[in-house]
Amino acid sequence: MKVARVIVDVPSRDTDRTFDYSIPPQLDGWVEIGSRVAVPFGGRALQGIVTAFAADAEVEAAKVKPIAELMDAMPPLSAELVQLGEWISKRWLCPLTIALQAMLPAALKGKAEKYVFPAIGAHWTEEETARSGGLLLALGRGEPLKLASLLQQYPDQGEQLKLWMRQGRLEERQRVENRMSVKTMQTVFAPDADKLRQAMAELPARARKQHEVLAYLADNPEPIAVERLAEALGTTSSTIRALADRGLIEVRAVTEDRDPYANRHFPPSVPMTLTPAQAEAIAPIIDALDSRDHRAFLLHGVTGSGKTELYLQSIDRCLSSGREAIVLVPEISLTPQMVERFKSRFGAKVAVLHSRLSNGERYDEWRKIREGRAQVAVGARSAIFAPFERIGLIVIDEEHETSYKQEESPKYHARDVAIERARLNGAVVVLGSATPSLETYAASKRGIEMGYISLPQRVADRPLPGVRLVDMREELKLGNRAMFSRALHEAIVSRLEKKEQMVLLLNRRGYATFVMCRSCGYTATCPHCEIALTYHRGAQTMRCHYCGYAEVEPKTCPSCESPHIRYFGTGTQKVEESLAETFPGIRVIRMDVDTTTEKGSHERWLTEFKERKADVLLGTQMVAKGLDFPYVTLVGVLAADAALRLPDFRASERTFQLLTQVAGRAGRHELPGEVIIQTYDPEHPSITSVQGHHYEGFVRQELKLRHVFGYPPYGRLIGVTLSHESVPMLLSAGQRLATRVRELATAERIGSDFAGGNGDALEILGPVASPIARLKDRYRFQCMVKYRGDVDASRLVAQALRELEEAVKKNGLIVSVDVDPQMML
DNA sequence: AGCACGCCGACT
DNA sequence: GTCGGCGTGCTC
Numbered sequence: 001m002k003v004a005r006v007i008v009d010v011p012s013r014d015t016d017r018t019f020d021y022s023i024p025p026q027l028d029g030w031v032e033i034g035s036r037v038a039v040p041f042g043g044r045a046l047q048g049i050v051t052a053f054a055a056d057a058e059v060e061a062a063k064v065k066p067i068a069e070l071m072d073a074m075p076p077l078s079a080e081l082v083q084l085g086e087w088i089s090k091r092w093l094c095p096l097t098i099a100l101q102a103m104l105p106a107a108l109k110g111k112a113e114k115y116v117f118p119a120i121g122a123h124w125t126e127e128e129t130a131r132s133g134g135l136l137l138a139l140g141r142g143e144p145l146k147l148a149s150l151l152q153q154y155p156d157q158g159e160q161l162k163l164w165m166r167q168g169r170l171e172e173r174q175r176v177e178n179r180m181s182v183k184t185m186q187t188v189f190a191p192d193a194d195k196l197r198q199a200m201a202e203l204p205a206r207a208r209k210q211h212e213v214l215a216y217l218a219d220n221p222e223p224i225a226v227e228r229l230a231e232a233l234g235t236t237s238s239t240i241r242a243l244a245d246r247g248l249i250e251v252r253a254v255t256e257d258r259d260p261y262a263n264r265h266f267p268p269s270v271p272m273t274l275t276p277a278q279a280e281a282i283a284p285i286i287d288a289l290d291s292r293d294h295r296a297f298l299l300h301g302v303t304g305s306g307k308t309e310l311y312l313q314s315i316d317r318c319l320s321s322g323r324e325a326i327v328l329v330p331e332i333s334l335t336p337q338m339v340e341r342f343k344s345r346f347g348a349k350v351a352v353l354h355s356r357l358s359n360g361e362r363y364d365e366w367r368k369i370r371e372g373r374a375q376v377a378v379g380a381r382s383a384i385f386a387p388f389e390r391i392g393l394i395v396i397d398e399e400h401e402t403s404y405k406q407e408e409s410p411k412y413h414a415r416d417v418a419i420e421r422a423r424l425n426g427a428v429v430v431l432g433s434a435t436p437s438l439e440t441y442a443a444s445k446r447g448i449e450m451g452y453i454s455l456p457q458r459v460a461d462r463p464l465p466g467v468r469l470v471d472m473r474e475e476l477k478l479g480n481r482a483m484f485s486r487a488l489h490e491a492i493v494s495r496l497e498k499k500e501q502m503v504l505l506l507n508r509r510g511y512a513t514f515v516m517c518r519s520c521g522y523t524a525t526c527p528h529c530e531i532a533l534t535y536h537r538g539a540q541t542m543r544c545h546y547c548g549y550a551e552v553e554p555k556t557c558p559s560c561e562s563p564h565i566r567y568f569g570t571g572t573q574k575v576e577e578s579l580a581e582t583f584p585g586i587r588v589i590r591m592d593v594d595t596t597t598e599k600g601s602h603e604r605w606l607t608e609f610k611e612r613k614a615d616v617l618l619g620t621q622m623v624a625k626g627l628d629f630p631y632v633t634l635v636g637v638l639a640a641d642a643a644l645r646l647p648d649f650r651a652s653e654r655t656f657q658l659l660t661q662v663a664g665r666a667g668r669h670e671l672p673g674e675v676i677i678q679t680y681d682p683e684h685p686s687i688t689s690v691q692g693h694h695y696e697g698f699v700r701q702e703l704k705l706r707h708v709f710g711y712p713p714y715g716r717l718i719g720v721t722l723s724h725e726s727v728p729m730l731l732s733a734g735q736r737l738a739t740r741v742r743e744l745a746t747a748e749r750i751g752s753d754f755a756g757g758n759g760d761a762l763e764i765l766g767p768v769a770s771p772i773a774r775l776k777d778r779y780r781f782q783c784m785v786k787y788r789g790d791v792d793a794s795r796l797v798a799q800a801l802r803e804l805e806e807a808v809k810k811n812g813l814i815v816s817v818d819v820d821p822q823m824m825l
Numbered sequence: 826a827g828c829a830c831g832c833c834g835a836c837t
Numbered sequence: 838g839t840c841g842g843c844g845t846g847c848t849c
Binding site for chain 3: 003005006008010014015018019020021022039040041042043044046057058059063064065
């Protein structure tokens with residue numbers, strides 16, 4: 001009996017294998033590898049993906065059930081993507097269904113819905129019918145009805161329904177349905193100001209928060225999302241709901257638009273004539289495309305060297321050979337300007353995929369690709385799964401960006417997936433960056449698996465901006481306690497006079513980074529996470545940036561009641577305030593997660609800045625990436641070493657990359673640029689190398705350190721984080737795991753004297769408390785496996801984890817594995 | 826992940 | 838004597 005092997009959508013270790021289903025005659029010939037099917041599984045209906053066929057079931061024929069339904073006429077995944085999914089699940093140690101789900105748009109994440117209908121021959125008394133308040137009448141019409149909507153419509157009949165189902169008078173059937181939910185947003189609509197004032201007068205005086213809400217709406221009459229309004233006023237949605245209940249405001253679910261680019265016109269662009277340097281750089285890429293071999297290249301080009309034009313011309317070449325192209329861009333750089341560059345060149349052939357799209361929009365773009373109506377996919381990380389069938393080229397712009405690593409399961413890195421997918425397709429990969437990750441750089445310098453292409457000059461020979469380092473310790477000695485050094489102060493003044501613009505970077509949001517009592521040393525920490533709370537000026541709250549916990553600012557010390565409670569450290573809010581005080585009349589746009597939560601706000605700020613409605617763009621790392629404004633002639637970094645002391649071996653690399661990227665924002669057009677970096681550590685290589693735009697110098701030094709400690713690219717890492725409410729439990733589980741990995745390594749004769757890139761093999765560190773030792777009320781311990789690249793450590797870790805899970809069963813221990821972790825926190 | 830099956834406390 | 842608490846095991 002021919003069977004389909006199905007991966008069912010239950011993300012657990014013991015269901016991480018195929019289950020066999022027979023193919024009903026009417027589906028014969030329709031079910032393919034990659035088909036999405038609904039199947040009965042343990043008494044319920046589930047979604048699954050067909051990954052193989054077999055001539056016979058691996059279990060006795062009586063156990064094999066038929067596929068209930070084929071969910072799409074055209075399989076959403078190809079055999080190639082299924083294969084890629086299998087590779088991902090092995091590489092990052094996750095259940096295959098999780099890898100496969102990551103490839104599907106959210107709209108295709110099927111969910112079982114329960115339907116109820118009367119059993120044949122079931123009767124109800126007149127009294128029961130009357131008591132059911134219309135429910136039995138509705139059921140009596142014959143159509144099975146959705147259980148969830150019945151419960152919503154008749155909230156008090158839940159018990160009754162359950163009883164009838166137990167008695168067999170009602171029957172239940174499950175059906176897997178698409179979650180084609182159009183995205184909606186609860187939005188507040190305010191009446192006109194007069195009505196609002198009248199409403200305020202009618203409100204009881206003690207309803208203070210409700211007054212505030214109405215006052216805010218009187219000033220800001222445009223519709224606003226409930227969540228956002230609540231956040232702006234430091235209250236909760238219940239306040240707003242209360243107002244809606246009184247009928248004073250209206251709250252409606254607003255659906256989001258489906259074609260984000262429907263009303264936009266993209267003026268066509270033609271290929272630019274390449275500079276000699278560009279022409280030389282693109283040649284090997286074109287060669288590789290023409291030969292149809294799998295090849296990968298690092299395109300190492302300084303900021304402003306014209307990498308995007310090379311991408312465009314490479315894509316053009318790829319398309320003209322009848323193949324398709326994927327372009328990955330960091331989420332944050334996926335701005336309308338960026339999209340425009342691709343749409344202008346390739347028009348309707350471009351599909352755009354990013355997280356800001358609603359599920360419906362995303363699904364529509366995805367279908368354009370699947371159905372062959374688009375040949376270029378431009379998108380963030382997950383666009384690497386664009387369902388093309390003839391991929392010729394994959395471009396990853398800003399390849400060093402951390403956002404290419406997904407932090408939830410599957411914890412894949414899009415760069416590695418790209419290379420594997422290109423290998424499967426005989427396609428070319430181009431990794432572009434001004435500051436390549438050390439892994440990529442080292443690989444390209446080895447020259448075996450990856451070629452190196454350099455583009456060391458900016459186009460039109462525009463100079464890289466001059467970089468000045470300012471030692472803030474000297475400033476302090478000279479009595480300057482302000483957050484702006486004298487140099488930066490002067491530079492700001494001169495830009496204001498010349499009506500030029502500035503970008504200021506501070507990689508910390510909020511107002512003050514911690515709150516401490518000067519009398520007793522008490523610091524405010526999150527009660528759930530052991531993380532210092534950050535003070536936010538606007539809402540006068542202290543917030544945890546990890547779990548979102550917030551409390552009102554204390555007037556006196558909660559511990560000793562001293563009034564000497566002070567705010568330390570500087571966040572973007574405080575800089576904004578200080579700019580206004582120091583430079584009266586200065587116009588500042590602040591961009592950080594607090595000001596860009598609303599859909600489209602990110603874009604709006606950038607447009608305003610571009611139109612020169614502000615002098616300063618102040619923000620966290622989101623102002624460092626890919627922005628291109630002709631009037632920006634000054635970039636200021638307020639505290640360059642902020643991220644340097646983090647307990648992460650990549651801290652230096654990140655700092656260097658961030659500083660170089662932000663420095664590249666200055667002087668990109670006619671006007672020359674200047675960069676001022678304030679630091680307490682002006683000798684640090686991450687910082688001094690930025691001054692000379694000296695990537696190679698920085699990398700050489702950093703690689704030496706990595707070599708000594710056996711960190712990537714010389715060794716590889718697997719992080720395992722265990723979390724539980726109890727510390728002793730965690731410690732014993734952690735030790736058990738570490739011991740077991742060690743035993744397995746010894747059994748396989750893998751030496752444990754790995755130190756640096758020349759030792760041999762594998763070592764396991766920990767368990768130790770995680771840098772964030774407690775998160776959301778759970779303690780966290782971690783182990784780190786450090787190993788030489790040719791050792792199959794993930795197999796050992798997987799086995800040790802299986803054994804550990806077997807041993808502790810369900811006692812609440814949560815284990816999370818991260819292969820090639822990018823963040824050590 | 827769910828849902829069933831199974832073995833021990835507070836109720837009609 | 839029964840309802841139901843959630844520990845354990847299976848799902849083609």
